[in-house]
Amino acid sequence: MNIEDIITNLVGLNGLALFLAFFLIVAVLMAVRIVPQSEKYVVERFGKLRSVLSPGINVIVPVVDRVAHRISILERQLPTMTQDAITSDNVLVQVDTSVFYRIIEPEKTVYRIRDVDGAISTTVAGIVRSEIGNMDLDQVQSNRSSLINATKEQLANQVDDWGIEVTRAEILDVNLDEATRAAMLQQLNAERARRALVTEAEGKKRATELEADGQLYAAEQEAKARRIEADAEAYATAIVADAITEHGLESAQYQVALKQVEALHKLGSGDGNQTIVLPAHALEAFGNAFKFLGGRGA
Structure with missing residues (x-):
């Protein structure tokens, strides 16, 4: 074997080594996945769910496995939703709601629901209409906390199959139409007028009671004075009687x-x-x- 053949063989071996080294590096890069703290990766193998990668360093099989979905696990807020509802006393109200949630099981969210935000919005609208339909207007106005708790509880039960955790459900505002507003304002003014009359009547009653107490006190004092005067006269009479008896x-x-x-x-x-x-x-x-x-x- 001459020198040229040796050089050719060495070059071939070096090329193969370089190729193997390059392939190994590429394979390692493809196998190692570093997942951020705020995300989870859904891994598929030949189009089928293989695993879910948690935050940190993870290893998959190159070429065979692939990261199909990168899901954020941060808390999310849906845009403010407005829906109409009718109370049990037939009053039309518009309710503004807002929902906060986060994904805790990405595999369910990815493979069981297509539009999670739209699904949550629809579910919330149905729950709010159902709950308000069992309450009259005064209860909706005064028991907003119970309405919020009921909405959150029912929503949490319904979205559990989607791998979602509902963290907060808020009733931001309850709006009324103009006619209802005018009627409520009239009722409020009437209630204020009634309270004013009651207060005035109670004041007059109290004044009469105080005046009567004053007259009674004056009469008692006058009676006491007369009694003292009578006692003094009786005492003087007794003294005179004693003097007559003695002198x-x-x-x-x-x-x-x-x-x-x-x-x-x-x-x-x-x-x-x-x-x-x-x-x-x-x-x-x-x-x-x-x-x-x-x-x-x-």
Whole structure:
């Protein structure tokens, strides 16, 4: 074998080695799949589901296996949906809803439903109409939380076969037509007027009660004053009686005369009373008083 043959063989061997090395590198690149944290890969083998690759480094069979679907597992929000519904008291309302969900089993989502967003929107519309049909308008307005919970629960049960988890279901707004709005506004104004009348009546009632309490209190105080005055007079009478018992009739006559003098003194102390005309018995009262005073002084 000459040198040219050896060189030719070496070149052939090197070419084969380079080819094998290139093929190996390509095979490794095709076999190794690095899946991002926010995704999952659905792998098919000859058009049939083979496996689902989780985030991280994964290995598949080159050429035979292929990544058919790259599915995001991040939470998604459907666009705000508006649907008409009729309450149990025959009021037409428009309900704005929004749904948040995420895919947890991509193989079900890929092979069991074509348009997952459209399917969820249709399901939500049916659930909301059904729930509102069992409620009157006041319940829809006041029990929105129960409507949200019922919608989320029923939606979660129906989309379970699609590999979807419903994280949130929101009732954003409940809109009414103009006629219903006007009727509700009229009712609200009537209710406010009724409350105002009730408040005014209660105020008048309270004022009457307070006035009656004031009059009763005044009467009680007056009765107490009269009772005290009566007690004082009774006490004075008792003292006079004791004095009569102790000192006899002379003491009683002294008390009567003293009262007569006091009365005349008050009569003379009035404004403009410079001249006083006294009857004869008044002078006798003075004389008796001085007589008794003199006698007591002695």
